[in-house]
Amino acid sequence: MLNIDSLEKGIVLDHIRAGSSMKIYDLLHLANLDCCVAVIKNAKSSKFGKKDIIKIEGAVDIDLDILGFIDHDITVNIIDNGKIIEKKQLVLPKVIKNVIRCKNPRCITSVEEEIDHVFHLTDDHTQKYRCIYCEQEYQDK
Incomplete structure (x- = not known):
């Protein structure tokens, strides 16, 4: 079993369509960040069968419009003190x-x-x- 530590502070992008995480990684320019970014591909999902997850450590600002365009069903969880403090709903950007x-x-x-x-x-x-x-x-x- 692969173990990825939980975040103390950061963002978790969950319920990403399996195989789409690297496209999101590139479009959000996550390689340019000076923080820990974990990309989990093909994780088991009871809802989808398989899903991708991206965990971004620290206080970062990401473009929700890009995520909404790619897949507005992605769940954006804002983490602080190891707990989800906010869940952002994505919409198709105008x-x-x-x-x-x-x-x-x-x-x-x-x-x-x-x-x-x-x-x-x-x-x-x-x-x-x-x-x-x-x-x-x-x-x-």
């Missing part, structure tokens, strides 16, 4: 900036390197994002 890229070759973001890649949520029910410059719908694949 706007995401520099998380995904527009794939339209005629979009200004393809020509101008310094322009931010900004997408807006068109409809909460369909959960589709469109580029604010060319209206190209974001396709994951």
Whole structure:
């Protein structure tokens, strides 16, 4: 049995879809932090079968919009004195900036390197994002 110590102070990202933790690790730039970060992949889950977990030690600020875009079912637990003091609920962000890229070759973001890649949520029910410059719908694949 693998044992990862509990946190005294920090953040635990729980119920991450199995196999998605490294994408989150990269998008949140966790490698740049000067603290302990534990990535647990394929942990047993009674609810999902398997899940990933990320534990971040210390007082850090993470972008909840990125997490909400990737998977708004992720549980964000804020830990202090070894106890969960707050659980944050994620929602699909209305706007995401520099998380995904527009794939339209005629979009200004393809020509101008310094322009931010900004997408807006068109409809909460369909959960589709469109580029604010060319209206190209974001396709994951």
